[in-house]
Amino acid sequence: MAEKIVLIDGHSILNRAFFGLPDLTNSEGLHTNAIYGFLNIMLKLLDEEKPEYLTVAFDVHAPTFRHQMYEEYKGTRKPMADELRQQVPVMKEVLRSMGIRIIEQEGLEADDLLGTLSKRCESEGMDVTIISGDRDLLQLATDKVKIRIPKTKQGRTEVEDYYAADVKERYQVTPLEFIDMKALMGDTSDNIPGVPGIGEKTAAKIITEYHSIENAYQHAGELKPPRASKAIVEYWDMAVMSKKLAAICVDASLDYDIESARLGNIFTEEAYTLFQKLQFKNLLSRFEVKGPSHAVEDSFRTAGSREEAERILEEASEAETLGVAVFRRTAEALPLFAGEARIGGVALCFGEKEIYCIPEEKMEIAELLEKLEKLSAGPKTLSVFHLKETMKYFTPSVKDNCFDGIIAAYLLNPLKNDYGFEDVAREQLDLLLEEKMEDEKKACYEAYTAYASAAPLQDKLEEAGMWKLFKEIEMPLVFTLFDMEQNGVRVEADELKDYGNRLAVQISRLEQEIWQEAGEEFNINSPKQLGVILFEKMGLKGGKKTKTGYSTAADVLEKLAPDYPVVAKILEYRQLAKLKSTYADGLAAFISEDGRIHGKFNQTITATGRISSTEPNLQNIPVRMELGRLIRKVFVPEEGFVFVDADYSQIELRVLAHCSGDKQLIEAYREEKDIHRITASQVFHTPFDQVTDLQRRNAKAVNFGIVYGISSFGLSQDLSITRKEAAQYIEQYFHTYPGIKIFLDDAVKQAKDKGYAVTLFGRRRPVPELSSSNFMQRSFGERVAMNSPIQGTAADIMKIAMIGVNDRLKSGNMKSRLVLQVHDELLVEAWESEAEEVKKILKEEMEQAASLAVPLEIDMHTGKSWYEAK
Known part of the structure; x- marks a missing residue:
């Protein structure tokens, strides 16, 4: 049987993979989708072909006669996307690490290399398979040369095969x-x-x-x-x-020795290391080499008896740094707070070779957790992941010496919002772990990673100037958020049900009115049916036809609503239906036995550093429509308590004034005037006392829009004015506040130069979009670069205030408790006799959280419900 060689068109397959797969990046921000797709295609076809030889041909960027000929006719070729270009040298590095022959030669394109090699190998009696996404290569097909053209669809690879007869049949x-x-x-x-x-x-x-x-x-x-x-x-x-x-070309002069292309074991140790770096976890199973994780695993020990468990705990008590993982059995997919009986055991690490698991079978969970709490006392550094979720097992003194690797990793890369200890193991320790492991083994890896990653993470935070941010803001915040989750907020279940019933009545009424005006019953929640009714049967003008029917998106309907009452009713119907499903019905599912909602507050999700709320999302309670605001009436304090609500006044604009150093804006705030009226007066050249309400509203939109890098198009949409008028507003705004224009331009320039935006407290927000080849992505990146220093600084200030308020309430042994944080707002459930002291604490901690060029101010109210207090 003839020997076989596979020839791969390198750039062509990379290009196919790049456009066929969604964007992927590793922890270093390197785009990897083209490399990953290429490898999958190559390995799949090698498994099928089983060749003795393999060569990958690449174009050289030096001009060839085809480049020159085409440029004479039509200028230059379309440039390669930056996200693809950066993957080409890495792809070559991967192939070399696998011992795969690469060929490239100046003056020749990959097509010419493949054509010449295919003819040469065919003439020596070999079977030849060419893999390319370029149908030009079909001209090379013979009875011995097969052309294989892969297609990537939705992440799957399909291949078309062509010998000479197949070309004839197809074309x-x-x-x-x-x-x-x-x-x-x-x-x-x-x-x-x-x-x-x-x-x-x-x-x-x-x-x-x-x-x-x-x-x-x-x-x-x-x-x-x-x-x-x-x-x-x-x-x-x-x-x-x-x-x-x-x-x-099929007869080019090439320096090529066929034996240099003979395939050996392509799954080498060098390739294994690269695959780990690129995070190609699914491909590692093909390797037989032992990676770094196996060396770690050799040190895992499981306590075989109670005596051994006690010895391990005693040794751990002497350690300076202790990595801890509290784990539950896989079958019990419930939160740790669901009950101690669900806990499977504890893993501890206090040295590179001291990695232990103490399962519940060797020591009763209640006793084990009691010992763990005592273990957490003292001067040692306690390193854990997701500290907030396991904090109930540690002594309060841990606050001074704990280290949460997830939070540290998040600060270093806030664009990734789903961190697990496996990510930290990979990024900091070069350990790429299996997806499925036994509970004990996984716990040992977690404890080891917590122990071993603490030092490198601290080094990187210090190098990035974020160690102080981590120690003084983010870690103390963990304890504040833990307290808030434990406190929860009381909800009147019966009132919530009544609210839902009232919504149901209004929804039903609107449904009947909409059907009556439409002349028939239909599913109002179906965009397809709604589009047909509005734009075909009723003949409304302004419909936008899409592939799936007419668009009934909110922006389309909002433009029609003033002229068509039925559309206004549909929009109202949608709002009420959303209120009922998300809040009236949705919140009820989260009320605990104690009558309170214990939602989650997350500090590692948003790229700007803002806290987010889930299970349920209490930060998304509607505020624009009165019926939406009424939902706050069901949030009430316990008997004998009252709500005190404090809300920062225009915190982001005040941060902008400080960061920009604009004299006009700073002076306006120092004089404690109506900032929007001042802006309107100056932008519209109107005396301060003659500014109309409309002018003030427009100025307010510009003030807040500028913070988010608003464009003339965006402002024109917000104010329902022409784009030209909006551009004039913005131009005049920057003329009024020149310091702001300089600051925003400089923020974009610095983000481009450094690759990230930074807050006053050193928080970094990477902005990779600024280097994108896509105009829309770059524009988005510019807005991010303008806004991140402002929004991120405001978020940092709020965190400092939260920590200060919570610490003073607790250190003063007060009954009052912090229960909610919503963007720029804090809600305290205050014991009635402590209400005045709570107000004092809120005012001091919030207004003194940062020292800015303009004063930080808050609006504060009390009430017997969140609605009253707001």
């Missing part, structure tokens, strides 16, 4: 005639212009009959249809050039 022309066919029909993906007006079917018909463009040209008057006859004469020079562009 009705021979492989060599395929060159002439491409010369006529062209190929925009390969920069072959072709003859205008001649498509694939016409080209195939002409070449099938005349076999070459030269013969077809000689019989131009006989060609059908007439437009083809006219086109080949008019564009003959283009046809000749296209044939030269399409023809692949």
